[in-house]
Amino acid sequence: MLGASGAVGQELLQLLDERQFPIAELRLLASARSAGQKQQWKGQELIVQEVSAAAFQGVDLVLASAGGSVSKQWRQAITDAGAVMVDNSSAFRMDEGVPLVVPEVNPDAAFSHQGVIANPNCTTILLSLALAPLAAKRPMRRVVVSTYQSASGAGARAMDELRDLSQVVLDGGTPESSVLPHSLAFNLFLHNSPLQANSYCEEEMKMVNETRKIMALPDLRFSATCVRVPVLRAHSEAVNVEFEQPFPVAEARALLAEAPGVELIDRSDENRFPMPTDVTGRDPVAVGRIRQDISEPNALEFWLCGDQIRKGAALNAIQIAELLIAA
Template identity: 60%
Template sequence: MRQSPYLPNRPLKVAVLGSSGAVGSELLKILEQRDFPISELVLLSSERSEGKKIIWKDEELVTKKTTKEEFKNLDLVLASAGGSISKKWLSTIIDQNALLIDNSSAFRLDKNVPLIVPEVNGSEVLNHDGVIANPNCTTILLTLVLAPLNKLSTIQRVIVSTYQSVSGAGQLAMEELKLLTEQYLQGNPQKSEVLPYSLAFNLFLHNSPMLSNNYCEEEMKMVNETRKILNIADLKLSATCVRVPVLRAHSESINIEFADEVEPKDALEELKKSPGIEVIEDYKNNRFPMPNDVMGRDNVAVGRLRTDISQSHGLELWLCGDQIRKGAALNAVQIAELLIPKK
């Protein structure tokens, strides 16, 4: 364990690893918007993106190729460059007595690495040894809702279907969706080069690697990460993940079975007072959360809470959340904020 789990009580030297990607770019926006205490900001990238100029707080910064030299005297590294990159540089970061908050799946299920959603298990953030894992985007949105509802009655089983935006596949996939949609409307549909199939007026089951149990990697991330975050090792959870033609907001249809009956009105009241959640629910006008409600915003929108007519003690609901913000970059910065000593 580091001498102190907290970050130094001063403006910090911070590096964003993967600074030119979709999540990296959002990290820079959020650090500025939330006035995170920074003395120096270092933008690290691949050799391909080296030299890119980025304006941050009215200052022109230039992305640098990631080398050992660039990690000197850092306090904090916010990484969103993929698991192999995070693993490659972990020992270098630790040697500098810096903290790594990692957005890849590299360390999420490591029993010695905290997996944190601040509103859910923020108290565990101090149990780190130099690295903290940021959960998968769909898991963050899901646990943000499950945790408060678990206070009403113990959750026994969860069935979730996701409708995942193209932003989860990166900036190139977002740009390609725009291009392929335009080509489709012009009567000239083209094949995707970034994703396995075109998302123009289409959707497909998530393209992460298929596992031996016939669930894909993305679906099992939700299962295993949710169990760890909620500290329910035997939670029954099944997920079906789908990629849809939405730019940057994920949606989830969630069916929850409780130990006891939970009234929708009680669940609604619990969610209304939970941090990071807003309720959009108007049955009269059939108005519930949509991706457009949350794109570029911090809160996760929840609605259409109803009793499951197929079973006792069941509840169904719908949510939408910005994949790049709360599903990735915002959650990482919020983790770092928990480690800033209180004045």
């Protein structure tokens, strides 16, 4: 494993244990700065090793969650060693010949790899689980999404900062952020990834391009607005989907209730729909408030929540690995 000390790396270690992933030897690799640290896993103490080309010899699978620059640096050494890299960064997602995989949506794509399989962006993973069963029934014309993204998307330090600065506000102080560009304590702001030439930010364009690739719909009309909100680790999304023809709400609800990786929380009589607390620390993506768009007869609207660290990152990577070993 490359990058075990971060929030996603820690979740990967937990899930490898929980899901009883078959492992003969687990190597934890990191930069020289982190080498020598100790990690507890399944009752044993593992020593973090400094990453090197030699460290990949004899390895079958590398779960990489150390960032795009690290993945790019070690890709060749990993593939030269005969290992397959499941990469959680954005480094290779749109590369020709690198499959971008959500196992419940496009599992067959995983087997076209050339040594690297990309794990999609967290918001894309959560969205695709809800889109796929609907798109399989009726072709989609257009998708419009607004995301409400938790602090965990910016890493463990951002989560710690949200906790700390929330207490500062409660104590009457003025929060000053050093990890995020603005304090998230009792606040929200538009995603701070770099703006592109089209005035969409990088995070928004990740959703656009990755969803098109996963769904094999290169011309899908898609627009996204991404917002960072004061939630620790679960993302939420408001989704509007226009189809080629009307889509009865009852039919959509039934399809989503049976969809793999999806949990339906859609109790209109109680005004009870998915919340981040419903999915934190859990595998399913919760979907609800499925309704007819009153402005467009061919469109549906719905709301979803999913754990960003779990299904939005670590769990999806391990599910990809499980596909490979089951083949």
